[in-house]
Structure formats: structure tokens, C-alpha cells
Amino acid sequence: MIKQNINMLSNEHTSTRNRSQLGEIWRRLKKNKLAMVSMCFILLLGLMVIFANVISPYPYDKIDLSNALQMPSLAHLMGTDDFGRDIFSRILFGGRISLLVAFCTVLVSIVISAVLGAAAGYFGGWFDSVVMRIVDVFMAIPGMLLAISIAAALGTGIVNTALAITICNIPGLTRIVRSSVLLLRDQEYIEAAVSFGGSDKHIIRRHILPNTLAPLIVQASLKFGDAILSIAGLSFIGLGIEPPTPEWGSILSNGRELIRSFWPIVTFPGLMIALTMLAFNLFGDGLRDAMDPRLKQ
Amino acid sequence: MSKLLNVKDLTVQYETDETIIHAVNGISFELEEGKTLGIVGETGAGKTTTCLSILRLISETSGRITGGEISFHGEDMMKKSELEMRKIRGSKISMIFQDPMTALNPVMTVGKQIGEVIRKHQKCSRLEAADRAKEMLTKVGIAPERCSDYPHQFSGGMKQRVVIAMALACNPSLLLADEPTTALDVTIQAQMLEMIKDLQKQCNTAMVLITHDLGIVAETCNSVGIMYAGELVEYGTAENIFERAVHPYTIGLFQAIPSIEERTARLKVIPGLMPDPADLPKGCKFSPRCRYSTRQCKTQTPPYCEITPGHFVRCFCGDYKEGE
Numbered sequence: 001m002i003k004q005n006i007n008m009l010s011n012e013h014t015s016t017r018n019r020s021q022l023g024e025i026w027r028r029l030k031k032n033k034l035a036m037v038s039m040c041f042i043l044l045l046g047l048m049v050i051f052a053n054v055i056s057p058y059p060y061d062k063i064d065l066s067n068a069l070q071m072p073s074l075a076h077l078m079g080t081d082d083f084g085r086d087i088f089s090r091i092l093f094g095g096r097i098s099l100l101v102a103f104c105t106v107l108v109s110i111v112i113s114a115v116l117g118a119a120a121g122y123f124g125g126w127f128d129s130v131v132m133r134i135v136d137v138f139m140a141i142p143g144m145l146l147a148i149s150i151a152a153a154l155g156t157g158i159v160n161t162a163l164a165i166t167i168c169n170i171p172g173l174t175r176i177v178r179s180s181v182l183l184l185r186d187q188e189y190i191e192a193a194v195s196f197g198g199s200d201k202h203i204i205r206r207h208i209l210p211n212t213l214a215p216l217i218v219q220a221s222l223k224f225g226d227a228i229l230s231i232a233g234l235s236f237i238g239l240g241i242e243p244p245t246p247e248w249g250s251i252l253s254n255g256r257e258l259i260r261s262f263w264p265i266v267t268f269p270g271l272m273i274a275l276t277m278l279a280f281n282l283f284g285d286g287l288r289d290a291m292d293p294r295l296k297q
Numbered sequence: 298m299s300k301l302l303n304v305k306d307l308t309v310q311y312e313t314d315e316t317i318i319h320a321v322n323g324i325s326f327e328l329e330e331g332k333t334l335g336i337v338g339e340t341g342a343g344k345t346t347t348c349l350s351i352l353r354l355i356s357e358t359s360g361r362i363t364g365g366e367i368s369f370h371g372e373d374m375m376k377k378s379e380l381e382m383r384k385i386r387g388s389k390i391s392m393i394f395q396d397p398m399t400a401l402n403p404v405m406t407v408g409k410q411i412g413e414v415i416r417k418h419q420k421c422s423r424l425e426a427a428d429r430a431k432e433m434l435t436k437v438g439i440a441p442e443r444c445s446d447y448p449h450q451f452s453g454g455m456k457q458r459v460v461i462a463m464a465l466a467c468n469p470s471l472l473l474a475d476e477p478t479t480a481l482d483v484t485i486q487a488q489m490l491e492m493i494k495d496l497q498k499q500c501n502t503a504m505v506l507i508t509h510d511l512g513i514v515a516e517t518c519n520s521v522g523i524m525y526a527g528e529l530v531e532y533g534t535a536e537n538i539f540e541r542a543v544h545p546y547t548i549g550l551f552q553a554i555p556s557i558e559e560r561t562a563r564l565k566v567i568p569g570l571m572p573d574p575a576d577l578p579k580g581c582k583f584s585p586r587c588r589y590s591t592r593q594c595k596t597q598t599p600p601y602c603e604i605t606p607g608h609f610v611r612c613f614c615g616d617y618k619e620g621e
Contacts, residue, residue: 124358188399195352195394196387196414196463206413210404 028290035286038279045276049095056089060246069262079264081255087268094246095272101162102227106220108162109169114216116170117177118204122185131174138171147230151239161240165230169223176219180212218288225280232273248273300371301503302328302351302471307365309346309355309527316575320346322527323365325601326520330470331501335514335535337550338524339571344507345395347524348473351505352390353382369471388418391464392473396480397457401448407459408434408444414466433462437492454485458492465496472497472504478513490517511554515539520607523547526572526582529601533608543610545587581612589614 029035048055057077064084072079078087120131138146150164184190185208193203232249234240241247243254248269255265309321321343328334336344349355350362353374367374369390377385394400402410411433412426421429431441437458448456457477464472477493478486494517497504506517514521514535521538523531523546531544542548549567569586572578578585584594593613601611 188394188396189402191354192392192394192400192460192463193402194386195354195392197383197385197417198387199383202417206405207402211402213404 025287025290029286032286032289034282035290038283038286041275041279042283045095045279046099048092049099052089052092052096056086056092058086058089060089060093061085061244069258069265072264078268079262081251081265082258082262087251087264090246090251091248091269091272094248094251094269095276097158097241097245097247098228098231098276101158101165101231102224105162105165105169105227106223109166109173109223110216110220112166113170113173114177114209114212117174118181118208118212120174121178121181122200122204122208128178132178135171135174138167139175143168144230144233147234148237148239151234156239156242158241158245161231161234164234165227168230169227173216173219173223176215177212180215181208184208184211214291215288218284218291221280221284221287225277225284228280229273229277232269300327301330301369302505303366303368304347304351305366305368307347307350307367308363309343309350309360310363311360313359318575319577320360320527320574321350322577324522324524324527324529325365326522326529326532328471328503328505328520330503331497332519333497333504333506333517335506335508335518335521336524337508337511337514337521339509341571341574342524343527343574344524345475346527348392348475348505348507351471351473352386352392353377354386384418387414387469388467389469390471390473391467391469393457393460393464393475393477395476397453397460398480400460401456403448406445406447407451411444411459411463411466414463418467429466430462433466434459436465436496437462454481454489457481457485457489461489461493461496465500465502468500469502472502473507474504475507476509477506479509486513493517511550523550526577527574528582528611529609530583530611531609533605537605537608541605541608543604543608543614544583544612545589545614546583583612 057075062085064080066084067076067080068082068084070076070080070084076086076088078091080086081090116131120128147164147168150167151160154160154163190203190207193207198207228248231240231247232252235247235249236253238250238253241250243250251269252266252273255262255269259266304327305325306323307321307325308319308323311318311320324343324347326334336347338344346355346360351367351369351374353362355362362375369385374382374385401407405413408427408430411430412423415421415429416423416426427444431444434441434444439455439458439462443451448459451459457480461477472493474493478489481489490513493504496502504517506513508514518535520534521532522529523538523544525546531538531542531547538547539551542551546567549565552565553567555561555564567586572582572585578595580596581587581590581594581599584590587594591613599611599613601609603609
């Protein structure tokens with residue numbers, strides 16, 4: 001009799017099977033038009049910069065003074081700058097640098113802050129105090145100012161720019177990870193995992209970190225936009241990527257003197273920075289809503 | 298039969314900034330292999346704390362086992378290192394938690410969660426662990442295909458089945474069941490108990506069953522301990538407790554059960570509330586609520602005496618019985 005009941009019970013829910021959490025999130029994300037448009041834009045941008053050498057009509061550093069300061073036309077989609085370089089090509093190759101540096105900085109800072117935040121939140125005690133006080137010190141300094149001082153101290157260049165932005169990202173992300181770990185630590189399934197003989201390392205890796213993944217992924221997509229803006233900002237003031245390597249911020253900065261007489265040179269890179277930033281922010285917001293359905297009903 | 302678990306004078310305290318909370322005050326009991334001990338008591342009587350201290354899971358920041366001995370398979374658990382305890386937890390002693398809704402990790406499939414416990418304690422490959430997990434799921438009456446489902450896809454009763462499967466995955470010799478059926482509705486409760494009893498027989502596992510429900514105790518337990526304010530007020534075989542209860546608190550508990558035969562407008566209740574464990578009364582801790590309390594009860598702590606072999610009572614009334 002009981003066996004029968006048991007069998008009935010186990011078959012009762014089979015219809016809901018095969019719908020994993022990821023599928024559920026994807027289904028909700030699809031409903032959000034803005035997020036989907038942003039995602040398409042990001043994917044398109046990604047493809048364009050990856051295949052920049054195929055797509056771009058001219059080499060990014062080809063100087064052609066006879067064609068300087070051309071207005072946008074079919075030959076030069078976004079016009080040419082004061083050296084006659086094709087702005088479209090420069091933006092494509094510049095995007096490569098921006099996106100690559102942004103990707104690396106976000107990845108590295110997420111990994112470091114996940115480890116730091118999880119350890120601080122899980123163990124508490126003096127380790128937590130030390131980590132959090134250091135984080136507090138870093139958070140007291142405005143992000144851009146910190147990046148500027150790090151870049152100024154270490155010198156310009158791609159690696160140093162990435163390092164500066166990574167260091168700026170870590171404190172905020174560490175706080176986010178720690179706060180969600182603090183919430184998770186008191187959950188009964190963590191206690192249960194301990195009661196089944198789990199070691200600290202095992203519990204952090206298998207039970208705590210996977211549960212903090214949702215806020216982390218959202219933060220990653222938001223930080224991605226921030227990172228692109230920071231790279232552009234640093235390059236604009238001459239502390240980021242060195243010319244002649246094209247970068248959105250440095251293209252913008254080079255065109256500064258011509259801002260009143262020749263609009264394409266600042267408009268297009270500026271537009272790209274703004275659109276990319278917007279796309280990442282909208283996508284990040286959409287992702288957050290999709291992962292936490294209670295937030296937006 | 299040999300003694301599997303022997304708890305002697307266990308005392309646990311929680312410390313806050315201002316006060317010391319006396320959660321468990323010197324309780325003793327023993328358990329033989331394959332047998333079931335029921336611990337009954339009100340919320341806050343120290344039942345869960347007792348269980349957690351057997352696994353040495355009292356959080357070090359606030360709580361402390363201040364005295365007593367716990368021996369398991371004849372080995373002193375208090376002298377074990379954290380690493381040795383980790384090996385015991387889940388393989389020799391496991392625990393079922395009260396609320397199945399929160400006792401499973403929401404981002405891991407149930408098959409993986411069961412497999413993890415197995416892989417933690419037994420050397421086997423991921424595939425073997427997955428097979429064993431499926432086997433365990435079948436044992437608790439869940440179709441093995443469901444091992445790749447997430448906890449949110451299960452109902453409460455089925456989650457509790459998964460928790461039980463996890464707890465029994467490594468054939469532990471002792472199962473601590475902390476109100477395993479409280480969060481479930483009555484029909485599922487019966488199924489669950491039947492299943493636990495069944496599996497217990499199969500694996501020859503001893504069990505400490507914590508519950509509020511005397512009916513459950515009557516059905517499943519060999520011996521019973523009644524807990525009040527961190528003390529065992531009465532402890533003995535199920536027959537002793539159910540037929541020859543002596544302690545006024547135990548008697549009060551039985552009187553509070555509605556009877557099918559008699560028509561009563563009101564249930565008999567025990568007046569008052571359990572004392573604040575940070576501020577326990579002097580003498581007998583039950584005396585403020587006891588109908589029979591005397592001046593002696595309010596000043597002296599009653600002895601824990603054996604009125605008949607294996608039947609212990611912490612009450613002066615035990616003295617009188619002996620004197621008779």
C-alpha cells in the first residue's frame with residue numbers, strides 16, 4: 001500500500017522535469033526585449049571585433065594625408081581622421097583592445113574577489129576583519145582616482161591599465177560576495193553538509209560559491225561596461241593605452257582639438273562607448289531580473 | 298547487544314554577552330545497536346542541542362560542551378580531532394534535519410548531493426557514486442530518473458525522502474533524526490515513519506528520534522526520554538513511560554492528548570510556560586508548573602533515581618515510590 005503511494009508520488013512531478021534552472025532563467029530573459037536587444041548588440045560587437053582584420057576596410061594605422069578629414073561616405077563609413085586613417089577600422093581594432101582588457105579585468109577581479117569574499121564571509125574572525133578593513137580603505141578612494149594613481153605609478157600600457165582597473169574592481173566585488181556568503185552560511189543545507197562530514201574547502205567550493213554565482217554573474221556584466229568606460233577614460237587622459245594602438249578613449253582624445261570643426265572624429269568613438277556601456281548595463285539588469293523573478297513582477 | 302552510544306552527564310551552554318544559557322544540563326542515556334530512542338520535549342528543551350553535540354556541531358563562537366562524556370562504539374567522542382569527526386559525520390553518524398525545504402542545496406541536483414556524501418566517505422568514481430545515489434533514491438521510493446532534478450522540483454515530502462537517502466547513503470550505524478516529520482503533513486508523516494523504520498531494519502541502524510509527538514514515539518521507539526528545560530525528567534523503556542509514567546510532567550503530557558473515547562470540551566493542559574534557560578528556577582525546574590510541588594521541590598534539586606530497573610525519574614516522587 002505504502003509502496004504504491006510512493007510510486008504515485010514519484011510520478012506526480014515528472015511533467016516538470018527537464019527544465020533546469022538555466023533554462024528557466026533563459027526563458028525569463030527572453031521575455032525582456034531590452035535585454036535581448038542589448039545581448040544581440042554585445043554579441044554583434046564581439047563578433048565584429050574578433051573578426052576586425054577581416055571586416056575592416058583599411059589597416060587601422062594606414063596614414064593617407066590626401067584623404068584627411070573625410071566626411072562619412074561609402075568609402076569611409078565613419079569618415080577619416082586628421083591623418084587620413086579610417087575611423088571605422090580604428091574603432092573596430094580599438095574595440096578589440098577595450099573588450100579584451102575589460103574581459104580580462106572582470107575575469108581576474110571576479111576570481112580574486114570570489115575567493116577573498118567567500119573566505120572572509122565563511123571563516124569570519126580576524127581574517128574577515130583584515131580583508132574587510134583593506135577593502136574599506138580601497139573603497140574610500142574614488143574608483144577613477146585610484147585607477148589614475150595606479151596607472152600613473154606603474155606607467156602606461158595595456159597590462160598596467162588592466163591591472164589598475166582590476167585593483168579598482170576587487171573591493172566592491174569582494175563586499176558583494178562576502179555579504180551573500182554571510183547569508184548562505186546560516187542556511188540549513190550548509191549545516192547539513194557539515195553534518196555529512198564536509199570539510200571547509202569542500203563546503204565553500206561545492207555549496208557556497210555556486211550559490212553566490214547569480215549575483216556575481218550580474219555584477220560581472222555590469223562591471224564589464226564600467227571597465228570599458230574606465231579604459232576609455234584612462235586612455236583619454238593619456239594614462240591608458242599608448243597611441244598609435246587604437247582605443248576608443250584615445251581616439252576620442254586625439255580628436256579633441258577638432259571637436260568643433262569636424263564632428264565624426266569624436267561622435268563615433270563616443271557613441272560606441274556610450275552604446276556598449278548602455279548595452280552591458282541593460283543586459284546586466286535584465287539578467288538580474290531573470291535570475292530573481294521576485295524582483296520584478 | 299553492545300552499547301552503541303553512551304551519553305553521560307552531557308552539559309551544553311550557549312554564551313551571549315550578558316548571560317549564559319543552560320541549554321542541556323547533565324543528561325545521560327544509552328542506545329543499543331539497531332534500537333530507537335525517542336526524545337520528547339517542548340521547543341527549547343534542548344533536544345536539538347543534544348543531537349548537535351553528539352556530532353560535535355555546536356558552533357564554537359557561542360556554544361560549548363562544558364561537561365560530560367559521549368562514547369560511540371566505545372570511543373570517546375570528546376577526544377576526537379576535527380578531522381576524525383569529519384570522517385565520522387555522514388558515514389557512521391548522520392543527521393536528518395527538521396526542515397527538508399532548506400536542507401538541500403538549491404543549485405545542485407539531488408543525485409549529485411547524495412553522490413557527494415558517498416564520494417566523501419568511500420573511495421569510488423563519480424559514476425559509481427551516481428549509481429549508488431540512484432539506488433538510494435529507489436530505496437526511499439523516488440524514481441531513479443529523477444536524480445538529475447533540482448530540489449525545487451520536488452515536493453516537501455519527497456525532499457525529506459532525499460534527505461533521508463543522503464543520511465543513509467553510507468550505512469551509518471547511528472541516525473539522528475531531528476523532528477523529521479514536523480514540517481510534513483500527517484499522511485506523509487505516516488509514510489515517512491514507515492519508511493524510516495523499514496530502512497532502519499534493513500541497515501540495522503540505531504536512531505535517536507526527536508519529536509513533539511508522543512504518538513510517533515509509541516509507534517517507533519524502544520526507549521523514551523522526556524526532556525524538560527535541558528534535563529531528562531523521565532527516561533525508560535517505551536512500556537515504562539507509556540504505562541507507568543511517574544513524573545508529573547510526563548503525566549501532564551499524556552493528559553494533554555485528546556482521547557477518542559471520552560468527549561471532552563477542553564484538553565487538560567500543563568499551566569505556564571517552560572522557564573527561560575538563561576534563568577532557570579532553583580530546585581526542580583518543573584516545580585513552578587507542577588501541581589504536586591512542595592517546599593522541598595523549590596529549594597532542592599531532586600535526585601535522578603532509578604525506580605525500577607531501567608526506569609529513571611528526576612523527581613522527589615520517585616523517592617516515595619522507592620520508600621514504599
